[in-house]
Amino acid sequence: MADPKKKITLIGAPIEEGSGRRGCAMGPAALRIACLDTTLADLGHTVTDDGDLKPLPARDLPNHKGANNLQIVAAFTRALDTAVHDVARAGGVPIILGGDHALAMGSVSGMARHAADVGRPLFVLWLDAHADFNSPATTPSGNMHGMPVAFFCGEAEFAPILDKDRPFVDPKKVFQVGIRSVDEREREEIAKHGVNVFDMRAIDETGMAHIMHEIIATVKAANGLLHVSLDVDFLDPEFAPGVGTTVPGGATFREAHLIMEMLCDTGLVSSLDLVELNPFLDDRGKSARILVELTASLFGRRILDRPTRSA
Numbered sequence: 001m002a003d004p005k006k007k008i009t010l011i012g013a014p015i016e017e018g019s020g021r022r023g024c025a026m027g028p029a030a031l032r033i034a035c036l037d038t039t040l041a042d043l044g045h046t047v048t049d050d051g052d053l054k055p056l057p058a059r060d061l062p063n064h065k066g067a068n069n070l071q072i073v074a075a076f077t078r079a080l081d082t083a084v085h086d087v088a089r090a091g092g093v094p095i096i097l098g099g100d101h102a103l104a105m106g107s108v109s110g111m112a113r114h115a116a117d118v119g120r121p122l123f124v125l126w127l128d129a130h131a132d133f134n135s136p137a138t139t140p141s142g143n144m145h146g147m148p149v150a151f152f153c154g155e156a157e158f159a160p161i162l163d164k165d166r167p168f169v170d171p172k173k174v175f176q177v178g179i180r181s182v183d184e185r186e187r188e189e190i191a192k193h194g195v196n197v198f199d200m201r202a203i204d205e206t207g208m209a210h211i212m213h214e215i216i217a218t219v220k221a222a223n224g225l226l227h228v229s230l231d232v233d234f235l236d237p238e239f240a241p242g243v244g245t246t247v248p249g250g251a252t253f254r255e256a257h258l259i260m261e262m263l264c265d266t267g268l269v270s271s272l273d274l275v276e277l278n279p280f281l282d283d284r285g286k287s288a289r290i291l292v293e294l295t296a297s298l299f300g301r302r303i304l305d306r307p308t309r310s311a
């Protein structure tokens, strides 16, 4: 395993205004209560918790009818773009504690700037039930957590949220895994832009290991950085009910761990979003705990390292 001990910085992003309901603002607290920091520190990493971002609404932007709560979403986007870029530039691995998925507008944009600084391409592994490739022009809901992928690929430029000359992510370097809910216009957009989609059928037919080998080989061959964006609804609601947009038929506990273990072996992961956790809807912290367990697998925990629990 390449360079196993990392400098990890936790960045809380208690944004819920990108989704259609309340609750995700409690996500960072739930992840902390589920011991994300000590779990990573126990694996030998240096962990710093930068606390929660609390940006003021971006009052320079007008309301937009296809983009609900634009001023707040834009404020988090700007704050995260800066915070994530700063951590990566200092040689650290940012983990963003969400917060709804609109936060990836900022986190991925910050990593795209870092990748451009170091002259390496940025790849994104999007683990989600949804493609999140809407824009204010195509959205059926106006909810901005359905738009981050289009935004960081430069396909949802409707207001001056970030610098318009910022580096975009090439949609062909976005791998979406677990997809099972895509809107009609969104489907056309992802096909047109060449986003790589592995939906649940592909997972069932081909197997997760095969899909991950393929993705990892592509990133390695390009000497890329890999940002992982993990939405709770990637998982089947049976294992992770604490999310506002559950879709039946999601990834299993083992499939999700396999992804994390395979990624860990590559040493390619530069940054991670943990998003859409809604503790208000969770079942006794179950979903928060699963996110912490998956993060542990991504950063080096091995099943065989753990004491066996019988009964």
Ligand SMILES: NC(=[NH2+])NCCC[C@H](N)C(=O)O
Pocket (backbone or CB within 6 Å): 101, 102, 130, 132, 134, 139, 140, 141, 142, 143, 145, 146, 147, 181, 182, 183, 231, 233, 245, 276
């Ligand atoms: N990150 C999420 N949970 N996204 C859900 C998006 C749902 C729907 N496609 C929309 O745009 O409104």
Ligand SMILES: [Mn+2]
Pocket (backbone or CB within 6 Å): 101, 128, 129, 130, 132, 145, 231, 276
């Ligand atoms: Mn999502």
